[in-house]
Amino acid sequence: MKKIAIIGSTGSIGVNTLRVVEAHSGELCVVALAAKQNVRLLFEQAKKFRPHIVCLFESQNAGWLERKLKPLGIRVVTGIDGLVTVSTFLRAEQIVFAMVGAVGLKPLLAAVEAGKVVAIANKEPLVMAGELLRRKAGRSGGRLIPIDSEHSGLWQCLEGRSKATVKKLILTSSGGPFFNRKVDFRKVTSREALRHPRWKMGPKITIDSATLMNKGLEVIEAANLFDVSVDQVDVVIHPEAVVHALIEFVDGSQLAQLGITDMRLPIQYALSYPHRFQNSIPSLNLASVKSFHFYQPDLKRFPCLALGYEAKRRGGTMPAVLNAANEVAVQRFLGGSLPFSQIPKVIERVMASHRPVKNPSLAQILDADRWACGKAERYE
Numbered sequence: 461m462k463k464i465a466i467i468g469s470t471g472s473i474g475v476n477t478l479r480v481v482e483a484h485s486g487e488l489c490v491v492a493l494a495a496k497q498n499v500r501l502l503f504e505q506a507k508k509f510r511p512h513i514v515c516l517f518e519s520q521n522a523g524w525l526e527r528k529l530k531p532l533g534i535r536v537v538t539g540i541d542g543l544v545t546v547s548t549f550l551r552a553e554q555i556v557f558a559m560v561g562a563v564g565l566k567p568l569l570a571a572v573e574a575g576k577v578v579a580i581a582n583k584e585p586l587v588m589a590g591e592l593l594r595r596k597a598g599r600s601g602g603r604l605i606p607i608d609s610e611h612s613g614l615w616q617c618l619e620g621r622s623k624a625t626v627k628k629l630i631l632t633s634s635g636g637p638f639f640n641r642k643v644d645f646r647k648v649t650s651r652e653a654l655r656h657p658r659w660k661m662g663p664k665i666t667i668d669s670a671t672l673m674n675k676g677l678e679v680i681e682a683a684n685l686f687d688v689s690v691d692q693v694d695v696v697i698h699p700e701a702v703v704h705a706l707i708e709f710v711d712g713s714q715l716a717q718l719g720i721t722d723m724r725l726p727i728q729y730a731l732s733y734p735h736r737f738q739n740s741i742p743s744l745n746l747a748s749v750k751s752f753h754f755y756q757p758d759l760k761r762f763p764c765l766a767l768g769y770e771a772k773r774r775g776g777t778m779p780a781v782l783n784a785a786n787e788v789a790v791q792r793f794l795g796g797s798l799p800f801s802q803i804p805k806v807i808e809r810v811m812a813s814h815r816p817v818k819n820p821s822l823a824q825i826l827d828a829d830r831w832a833c834g835k836a837e838r839y840e
C-alpha cells in the first residue's frame with residue numbers, strides 16, 4: 461500500500477487523483493486531504509476515503525467539518541499551518557500537489573524539505589520556485605515528479621537514460637483555439653478564448669493555452685524539473701495532442717510518448733511509479749487518429765512563448781515575475797478590462813522593469829510575485 465496525501469483534493473486534478481486511488485484500492489490509500497474552501501466535497505471525500513487528517517484552508521466552515529468528522533476519528537486542521545501539517549504528514553509517503561496559487565508554495569517547500577516524493581500537477585510553483593525547490597530536494601533527498609501531461613511524457617522517455625545521451629526535450633502544444641484561425645487579437649472575446657479544441661480545463665489555463673503562455677510556463681517547468689538549460693527545450697505544435705512529448709538523443713534518434721488525452725494517465729503513472737498499474741481507461745487507437753500534424757510555433761503571433769524562454773534565461777526571480785504578471789493580465793482579460801492582444805505586452809513591460817534576484821529565497825520570490833501583480837494591475 462502506498463500512502464498518499466493530496467493537497468487540493470476538491471479541484472479537477474484532486475478529484476481525478478481520487479478516482480485513480482479508488483480504481484487501485486489494493487495498491488493505494490489516502491492518509492491526508494487538503495482543500496481550499498469546498499467544505500461539502502471535502503467532507504464527502506473524507507467520509508469515503510477515511511484519511512487520518514484533513515485540512516480546510518479557509519477556516520470559517522471548519523467547526524462544521526470538525527463536528528462531522530470527529531465521530532469518524534478524523535482530525536481537522538486549518539490555514540497555512542494546516543496545509544504544512546498535511547504536506548509533511550509523517551505517514552504520507554507521497555504528496556500529490558494540486559493547489560493553485562502562491563499559497564501552495566510554503567507547504568510545497570515544507571514537503572520537499574521533509575524529504576517527501578512530491579507529484580506536482582500545477583506548473584506555477586515549479587515556475588516560480590523551481591530552482592529553490594531543486595536546491596531543497598538536493599539537500600533533503602526529496603523528489604519532484606511531474607503530473608503535467610507533457611512532463612510526464614518527458615519523464616517516461618527519460619527514465620533510466622544517462623543525461624549525457626540526451627540533446628533535447630521536446631514538448632508538444634495543441635496550438636490552442638487560435639492556432640490556424642485568422643482572428644484579430646484586439647477583438648477576441650473571453651468566450652472565444654475559453655473554447656479550447658482538445659482539453660476541458662479551468663479558465664486560467666485555457667487562456668494560457670490560447671496565448672501559448674501555457675507552453676511558455678511549461679518550458680520553464682521542464683528546465684527546472686529535469687535540470688537542463690531552457691534552450692535545450694523545444695516546442696512543436698501538434699493539434700491532435702496524441703504525442704505529448706519527445707526526447708532527442710545526441711545521435712539524432714528521437715523517442716516519443718503517446719496516449720489519449722486523459723489526466724488519469726499521468727496521475728496514475730506518478731502514483732504507480734516505479735511500477736505500472738493496469739486500468740480500464742480506453743487505449744489509444746492510432747488507426748482511428750489516422751494522421752498526425754506538426755508545425756513550428758509562430759513566436760510573432762504568440763509572443764508569450766518567447767517570454768517564457770526569456771524569463772528563464774534571465775533566471776532568479778524573473779520566472780516568478782512572468783508568472784505573476786501573466787496571472788493578473790489573464791484575470792484582467794477575463795474581467796473585460798484588457799484586450800487579448802495586450803496580455804503579452806503587459807507581461808513584457810513588467811519584466812522589463814524588474815531586476816531579477818539571483819538564487820532567491822521564498823520571501824524574495826513572494827516579494828517579486830506581489831511586486832509584479834501590482835505592476836501588471838496598472839499597465840495598459
Ligand code: MG
Nearest residue numbers: 608609610678
Ligand atoms: Mg501540459
